[in-house]
Every structure is written in structure tokens, then in C-alpha cells.
Amino acid sequence: MPTAPFSTDPHPTVPLPTQLPGPVAAARRAVADVRHLLWFRSATVRRRAVAGWAVLTFVLVTSGAAVIPAYLDGAGDLAGSGRASEFLVVLPTLLAGVLGLAIVSGVASGGGRELLSKENGIAYPVSPTTDHLGALLLAPLNISWLLQAWLLLGIGAYALGPQHLALVQLIALLWIVAATAIAQVVAWTFETIRRGPHGVAIVRGVMIAAGAAGVWLQLSGNLAAALDKVPTSHVMFGMLAAREGTWVRFVVTLAVLLALVVVAVALGAIPAHLAARRTPRDELRVETGVRPARRDTGSDLMALVRIDRGSIWRSVPMRRGLMVLAIGPGLVALAGNLEWNAMTILPGLVASGAALLFGVNVWCLDGRGALWRESLPSGPRTVFTARVLVLSEWLLVASGVTLVLASLRAGLPQPHELSALLATLVVVTVQVVSGSMRWSAKRPFSVDMRSARATPAPPVVMLGYSARLALSTTMTGLVFSGLARLPYWSLSIAMAIPFIAWSLGRLLFAQQAWVNPFQRARIVMTVAA
Known part of the structure; x- marks a missing residue:
């Protein structure tokens, strides 16, 4: 039977190259490919006016x-x-x-x-x-x-x-x-x-x-x-x-x-x-790897928490990122002998970096498995709560390791210094979780997070997220740094209450967006694409 010529078959008028191109030709081809990829990236920008600004x-x-x-x-x-x-x-x-x-x-x-x-x-x-x-x-x-x-x-x-x-x-x-x-x-x-x-x-x-x-x-x-x-x-x-x-x-x-x-x-x-x-x-x-079956958790919430926790802690880029974010600033603070009233900057710095590993597009962790997750007999509020708990756990672990390292040479804190530091830790955690869940629902992206070089969103979007997180958490840290210098431990607790209430209110709005079936379908189909 007649068959069409295969692409690797020699053509009578086009001789096959006898050797690979030299380094100069390969470099030119690489530069041309980079230019084409940049054009491709720019064509996928959703809001060109915002990108221009x-x-x-x-x-x-x-x-x-x-x-x-x-x-x-x-x-x-x-x-x-x-x-x-x-x-x-x-x-x-x-x-x-x-x-x-x-x-x-x-x-x-x-x-x-x-x-x-x-x-x-x-x-x-x-x-x-x-x-x-x-x-x-x-x-x-x-x-x-x-x-x-x-x-x-x-x-x-x-x-x-x-x-x-x-x-x-x-x-x-x-x-x-x-x-x-x-x-x-x-x-x-x-x-x-x-x-x-x-x-x-x-x-x-x-x-x-x-x-x-x-x-x-x-x-x-x-x-x-x-x-x-x-x-x-x-x-x-x-x-x-x-x-x-x-x-x-x-x-x-x-x-x-x-x-x-x-x-x-x-x-x-x-x-x-x-x-x-x-x-x-x-x-x-x-x-x-082989993962042996574990005992039943007994509740839908804890079962979802276990799934989310496994998908996060087994991810290569997240483990590497957590080590750098948690240990790096802690070692710098340890070497610099940072005082307790100055440590209030650290939780916001580490929490912002940890959220950029996956939190700003938190549903991308599911990938194609998002369709399977939606078929489970669990309510959408339970799914949302499980993701919030795991993200909060991630941020607290990262910030906690940094603070433990930073405190090794700081001596014993005064009550007002300790209360300011703990209040900062709780406030920035709720603040970052609230912002991450809102951004995840508003602008989901389909990303393969199995690669060690993957990011949860396009580079320009990540730059905007990191700037907003760094600004908000740094300002919060500066507020509580000032309170740590005042000899009243209750001031930090009182100041933390409106911060937490505001962030929790915005987190509830993010939950309503996820509970909405049309919004949830849009998010699931985007991350599973």
C-alpha cells in the first residue's frame, strides 16, 4: 500500500546536514527562540493596560x-x-x-x-x-x-x-x-x-x-x-x-x-x-514514590486537610522554598543579634514569601485532579476551610522556624515584646491567607507545580502579588514594632483585634466566591485546563 514519506526520510533535493550547527549558530537560534517565547508570553497577557501601567x-x-x-x-x-x-x-x-x-x-x-x-x-x-x-x-x-x-x-x-x-x-x-x-x-x-x-x-x-x-x-x-x-x-x-x-x-x-x-x-x-x-x-x-494507605481520619474536613497537606509538603519547589525562606532570614537575624522589638518585621517577610510559593493561586495545587476533587461528597465550605487551614499551617511553620532561630541570641523577652511578636505573627498570617484566597478565586491560573522551577502565576503577576504582600505585611510589622517598645502588653492584643476582624471579613467574601457554583466551576476548569 502507498505511504507518505516520513519527515526523517532523505529528500532527493534537500541534503541532510552532516553535523550539528556550531555554537554561534546555536546561540543565534536560542536568541530567536527566546524572542518568540517572549512574544508568546506577551500575547497571553489578559489586561494589557494594567501591564503597561x-x-x-x-x-x-x-x-x-x-x-x-x-x-x-x-x-x-x-x-x-x-x-x-x-x-x-x-x-x-x-x-x-x-x-x-x-x-x-x-x-x-x-x-x-x-x-x-x-x-x-x-x-x-x-x-x-x-x-x-x-x-x-x-x-x-x-x-x-x-x-x-x-x-x-x-x-x-x-x-x-x-x-x-x-x-x-x-x-x-x-x-x-x-x-x-x-x-x-x-x-x-x-x-x-x-x-x-x-x-x-x-x-x-x-x-x-x-x-x-x-x-x-x-x-x-x-x-x-x-x-x-x-x-x-x-x-x-x-x-x-x-x-x-x-x-x-x-x-x-x-x-x-x-x-x-x-x-x-x-x-x-x-x-x-x-x-x-x-x-x-x-x-x-x-x-x-509509594505511599502506604493510612487510617481513616473520621471526618471529611480532616481527610481533605490530609490530601492538601500531602500535596504541599511533597512538592519539590515548596520544600526548597520553605527551607530558604525559613532558615535564611533566621540565620541573618541570628548573626545580626536582632532584638525582640525588631523581630516583628520577620513574620510578614517570611509569610509573604511562603504565600508566593503557591498561596496566591492556591487551587492550582489540584491541577487536573480538581475535577476529581469536585466529585467527592464534600461541601464546598469544607473544601475551602481545609485549604485555609493548610495554608495557615504552612505560613505558621515557616514563620515559626525563622523566629526560633532569631531568638537564640536575643535572650528572654519582656511581656510587651512577646505579646507584640505573637500578635504580629497571627495578624500577618490571617492577612496573607485572606489576600491569597481572594486572589486565588479572582485570578486562577493553570500551572504544573511538579517542576522545581514552577511558579503559581505568570512572572508579571507574581511581581504584583509580591509587591502588594511586601507592602502590607511590612507596614503591619512596623506598627507592632512600635507597640513592642511600649511597656504595655495589652496594647498589641487590642491593636491586633481590628486587623484580624478586617482580614476575616475579607476571607468570608472569598469563601462566598468559592461557594458560588458558577465561580467555582470557572476556577476548577481553569486550573484543570
């Missing part, structure tokens, strides 16, 4: 952070005893902090965020180089990355003043790009190691050793001496050379940073290809 806001805030501090009183006065000289001294540490934050974020996310999800990559495969370049472009869509970048630009502008400000900030921006590219190389290298023999244990051991070394440097009093030896001081001298008009040093610093960016971007493709050839062991272990 978001881009405009980002440009205005970045420009303001880079320019306005240079024209404040005392800016650039390095000869006097003002704050400008103090900011110049801490500038190398801040430059190193940008690199450290980028490395931790990249390692925790398994090489960076996905421009194309793993599930879509099956039908539309892209090269590891394309994946690497896409992760680099998505790195700025992170509120922690943005805050660090804005802080660096603002401190540099205030320390060095308005003289040749554009050239000074050019060095700062190039360092931010270079630090992000270097961190991407480290992240892909760690992901390659993690996917090798005993890789998970090796990576965890390295992270624990790095954290222990930082704490030991602080406790032994050698942290300042270690920071003085950080090579980022050369970048600071380049910024200072731009201000003073020392053009030889400025040009050398500029050339070195440009070369560093090019080399780091090119080198990042090597471990990205190595990681793509290896199977993600921790993800595979979760999907192929």
Missing part, C-alpha cells in the same frame, strides 16, 4: 531610586562626617549582597524561573541555552531582586552625589547584570550536581556549611574583616572613578564588567546543557 511604574521607580537620592542634603559629601561616607563604606557589602541573593534564589529554584513550562516544552521543545537565557530575563521579575537593585542604585547615588551620575549608575547597573549572570552559572552548576549521584545530599551539605560559616564569622567577630576582602570593592572604586573623572580606571572597570557579563552568559549554557541531560532525582522520587 506596571512597566511605567517600574521605569519611574527605578529612575527615581537612581536619581533622587543624589540631590538630597549631604549627598556626595565624602569629605565631611555625614552619611555619604558611611554609605560608601557599606557599598561593597551591598554589591556582594546582590550577588549572594541572586545565587540563593537561583539555586533554590533549580536554575531559575521557566520561560516555557516543562509540560509545554514537550510539544514545543527548546534548547537548554534558550532555557538559560529565558531564566536570565525573568530574574528581575522578583521583588527581592528589585528591592536589592533599587537599594544599590539609591545608596550609590547618595554616596557619590550628582557629579557624573549617569556613568556611576552605569557601573552599578552593569554589576547587577553581571551578578545575575554569575548567579545563573552557579545555579545551573548546583542543579547539575543535585541531579547526579548523591547530589541532593551534597547540595544540602554545601548550603549548611555556607550558612554555618557565615554565622561563625559573625560570632567570632571576623565578619567585618572578611567583608573587607570582598573583591566587589573594585566595582566601588570604579564608581568612584566615574565620579572623580578618573577615566582610565572607569574604562577598565567598564570593560571588565562587560567582559564578565558576556563570559558569564556564555558559560551558563554549559551547566544548563549538563543539567538537561540528567534526570531530576528529587522530582522523580516524588512522582514514583
Whole structure:
């Protein structure tokens, strides 16, 4: 019988290539693929007007952070005893902090965020180089990355003043790009190691050793001496050379940073290809593991809580994210010997980050199983209550670990300090849960959360969520930080009551949206798509 020619059959007029394209051709193809993927991403934006305003806001805030501090009183006065000289001294540490934050974020996310999800990559495969370049472009869509970048630009502008400000900030921006590219190389290298023999244990051991070394440097009093030896001081001298008009040093610093960016971007493709050839062991272990049957819970609510709890705690990106969010700020607070009245900032910081792991799109955990969940003989209010309880548990565990680590060197708290801290913990938990459940019902997304690099919503949407959570929880923490300084423990309890009542009221509105059968059908069909 006649058959059509197969796609791999040689064509008489089109010779088959004898070898794979070279690295230059592969790089060009990767850049073209990234451009097409960005067009695809932009075509899926639901509210283009809001996205345009978001881009405009980002440009205005970045420009303001880079320019306005240079024209404040005392800016650039390095000869006097003002704050400008103090900011110049801490500038190398801040430059190193940008690199450290980028490395931790990249390692925790398994090489960076996905421009194309793993599930879509099956039908539309892209090269590891394309994946690497896409992760680099998505790195700025992170509120922690943005805050660090804005802080660096603002401190540099205030320390060095308005003289040749554009050239000074050019060095700062190039360092931010270079630090992000270097961190991407480290992240892909760690992901390659993690996917090798005993890789998970090796990576965890390295992270624990790095954290222990930082704490030991602080406790032994050698942290300042270690920071003085950080090579980022050369970048600071380049910024200072731009201000003073020392053009030889400025040009050398500029050339070195440009070369560093090019080399780091090119080198990042090597471990990205190595990681793509290896199977993600921790993800595979979760999907192929055997779970023995457990005793009946005795109630629908507890059965649903058990299902939700298992789906969350067995997820690879959530476990990694929880470790970074809970242990990282706790170690920083432990090394800095944070006082009790200043710890009220920590619960909001950690709870906001923990909610961004899945809480802002909480129904995406079900995926295609949402259709099966809806067939269970359980009322919608019970399903909603179970998800709220599990999300609250997740936030409390993350914040609790951070506070325990931070309290190891803080001594015994006073009653008013303890009441303020506990009130902050409860308030921000209810506040974040309320916001997460409302956003989950209003804007659900279909996301495959099995990948270690997955996010519960598109990058731009995640940026908006993180900014709103960070603003609200930080303001709440500052309010209770002030109350922790007053010797009246009942004030914090009294102030917490209206906060909790307001958040609970908004949580009830979110429950009504879920109970509505039309709204619930829309959410279920979206996340199960």
C-alpha cells in the first residue's frame, strides 16, 4: 500500500546536514527562540493596560531610586562626617549582597524561573541555552531582586552625589547584570550536581556549611574583616572613578564588567546543557514514590486537610522554598543579634514569601485532579476551610522556624515584646491567607507545580502579588514594632483585634466566591485546563 514519506526520510533535493550547527549558530537560534517565547508570553497577557501601567511604574521607580537620592542634603559629601561616607563604606557589602541573593534564589529554584513550562516544552521543545537565557530575563521579575537593585542604585547615588551620575549608575547597573549572570552559572552548576549521584545530599551539605560559616564569622567577630576582602570593592572604586573623572580606571572597570557579563552568559549554557541531560532525582522520587494507605481520619474536613497537606509538603519547589525562606532570614537575624522589638518585621517577610510559593493561586495545587476533587461528597465550605487551614499551617511553620532561630541570641523577652511578636505573627498570617484566597478565586491560573522551577502565576503577576504582600505585611510589622517598645502588653492584643476582624471579613467574601457554583466551576476548569 502507498505511504507518505516520513519527515526523517532523505529528500532527493534537500541534503541532510552532516553535523550539528556550531555554537554561534546555536546561540543565534536560542536568541530567536527566546524572542518568540517572549512574544508568546506577551500575547497571553489578559489586561494589557494594567501591564503597561506596571512597566511605567517600574521605569519611574527605578529612575527615581537612581536619581533622587543624589540631590538630597549631604549627598556626595565624602569629605565631611555625614552619611555619604558611611554609605560608601557599606557599598561593597551591598554589591556582594546582590550577588549572594541572586545565587540563593537561583539555586533554590533549580536554575531559575521557566520561560516555557516543562509540560509545554514537550510539544514545543527548546534548547537548554534558550532555557538559560529565558531564566536570565525573568530574574528581575522578583521583588527581592528589585528591592536589592533599587537599594544599590539609591545608596550609590547618595554616596557619590550628582557629579557624573549617569556613568556611576552605569557601573552599578552593569554589576547587577553581571551578578545575575554569575548567579545563573552557579545555579545551573548546583542543579547539575543535585541531579547526579548523591547530589541532593551534597547540595544540602554545601548550603549548611555556607550558612554555618557565615554565622561563625559573625560570632567570632571576623565578619567585618572578611567583608573587607570582598573583591566587589573594585566595582566601588570604579564608581568612584566615574565620579572623580578618573577615566582610565572607569574604562577598565567598564570593560571588565562587560567582559564578565558576556563570559558569564556564555558559560551558563554549559551547566544548563549538563543539567538537561540528567534526570531530576528529587522530582522523580516524588512522582514514583509509594505511599502506604493510612487510617481513616473520621471526618471529611480532616481527610481533605490530609490530601492538601500531602500535596504541599511533597512538592519539590515548596520544600526548597520553605527551607530558604525559613532558615535564611533566621540565620541573618541570628548573626545580626536582632532584638525582640525588631523581630516583628520577620513574620510578614517570611509569610509573604511562603504565600508566593503557591498561596496566591492556591487551587492550582489540584491541577487536573480538581475535577476529581469536585466529585467527592464534600461541601464546598469544607473544601475551602481545609485549604485555609493548610495554608495557615504552612505560613505558621515557616514563620515559626525563622523566629526560633532569631531568638537564640536575643535572650528572654519582656511581656510587651512577646505579646507584640505573637500578635504580629497571627495578624500577618490571617492577612496573607485572606489576600491569597481572594486572589486565588479572582485570578486562577493553570500551572504544573511538579517542576522545581514552577511558579503559581505568570512572572508579571507574581511581581504584583509580591509587591502588594511586601507592602502590607511590612507596614503591619512596623506598627507592632512600635507597640513592642511600649511597656504595655495589652496594647498589641487590642491593636491586633481590628486587623484580624478586617482580614476575616475579607476571607468570608472569598469563601462566598468559592461557594458560588458558577465561580467555582470557572476556577476548577481553569486550573484543570
